[in-house]
Each structure stands twice: as C-alpha cells, then as structure tokens.
Amino acid sequence: MKIGEIAKAAGVTTSRIRFYEKRGIIAPAARDANGYRDYPVELVSLLKFIEQAQGLGFTLKEISSVEVRADDHPISCAEAIDLLTVKLRSVEALIVEAKDRKRRIEALIGELAGREQSAA
Amino acid sequence: MKIGEIAKAAGVTTSRIRFYEKRGIIAPAARDANGYRDYPVELVSLLKFIEQAQGLGFTLKEISSVEVRADDHPISCAEAIDLLTVKLRSVEALIVEAKDRKRRIEALIGELAGREQSAA
DNA sequence: CTTGACCTTAAACCTAGGTTTAAAGCCTAT
C-alpha cells in the first residue's frame, strides 16, 4: 500500500507516518522500484493502536519502547500490565492535582464573591 | 532594584523576568544610567501572582490579558470571577477526561489480567 | 589594575508532536 492509501485507511496524515518512520516508531517501509514507500496492510492497525495509546496518555517515546519489543517478540501480558499500571498511577496523580486546582479556584471565586457582596 | 535582586526576592530566574518583559507580560523596566534594569519592589508580588496563576492552569497569554488591564485600571471582581469560572470549567472537563482515561486503562489491565489467568 | 560578580543584547537551543514548504520525480488519463 502506498503512503496515501495507508494514511487514509488509518485516518492519519502522510506527514505523520513519515514522521513516525523517521523517529523509529514504525519500521522503515519497503520501497517500490520507483522509490515509493510500500506498507503492509497490518500497519493500519498499528497506527490505530498508536492513536489509542496516545489517547490513554502514553507519549510516542513510551509507545515506541513497546513497539521495538514487538519487532523482536511480543511484549508479555505481565509487562503490558506493568506499563499500564505505571500510567494508571500518573493519571491518578493528575486527577488529584486537578481536583486540588479546582478546589483552589473555587475558593478564590468564593473569596471574590464575598468581597463583591460586602462592596455592594 | 536590579534584576538579580528582584529575581531572588520573587524566587524566579533573571532570564524568566527578561522573557516576561519581552513578551509584554510585565511592563518594561526603567533603566539606570548604566543601562541596568531598575524594577519597583512591587514587581515581586506580581511575579508571585504570575506563578500562582500558572499553578491554577492559566497560560501566560491569559495572565497577560489580565495584566494589561492592571496597567489601566484594575480588573473588577466580576470580571475576575468570570475568568476564574471559565478556567474552573476547563479544569472540571480535564478531571472528567482523566477519569475516563483511568477507567479505560483499568479496563485494559483487567482484560490482560484475565487473559493471563486463562493462559496459566 | 585586575578579579569576580553582576549586568546588557540577540540569537540559538530545548521538548513534543507534528505541519508546511520547496524543489523535484513519477504515473495516469486525455
């Protein structure tokens, strides 16, 4: 499949695919006689997986560290669970931080509202 | 006060202060005869305010839009409450998104754990 | 009178994840 076809199938841009290849996040494509990249149809699901992982808060660096393993032998369930657990902890930390931020903003609003009351 | 003094008092770097000045987030400093910046002591509290606002999730752009007003006449309580409320909504949205992300990661872990069980 | 600590500027560099552009080559239909 040519880069435009695979891009359309996966719902990403061609520039993004070339960018991923340059960064080593996906394997270098085979080339046709004319130099055009020729990708296997399986890449579509990998590209979709990358999007999903990004949606879960994984960086490309983290994703790529899993991908490299995929070339060799697939990552084990236990390893995947470990990675996900680490990410889970940081998402939980983010929630705690965001809640605290929310609390502080609410307190500030309350304070200002009170001031407005007494000024009125 | 020279830039190093004000930086120390506010707990920020000198490069950051120059950066803020260049970006128009703080007013250009008066200059001594030798060309050194000469800042009023009040800038310390402004710099601390900027830090606080960043901690609440405001971008420098947002902060600067408030600061510009401060040159003219101080922002009103009602206006401040409006800005804070907008920010509050986005923090709440972030919390919702993060919780959803957490839920999805947990589901994935559960799925993998189940698979490991049946493989064992 | 020189050393060291401070100050000045512009411009380059950094992370992250790409997009955009320029200049060129290829392919298909007409």
Place this chain on the structure above:
DNA sequence: ATAGGCTTTAAACCTAGGTTTAAGGTCAAG
C-alpha cells in the same frame, strides 16, 4: 505530451515557556 495528482527529500516552521550561550559592558573590593 501535458495536466493533475500522487510520491520523494531535507529543512524550516509552529506552540509554550522558557534556558543557554556568546560577546561584551559595569562595578566594588583588594
């Protein structure tokens, strides 16, 4: 054979919020 739509590359550009560096000026102490 030529128009348009695809492809190639390297390199520059983008946001955000700064830091770092280079090359130089200033000031107080010893």
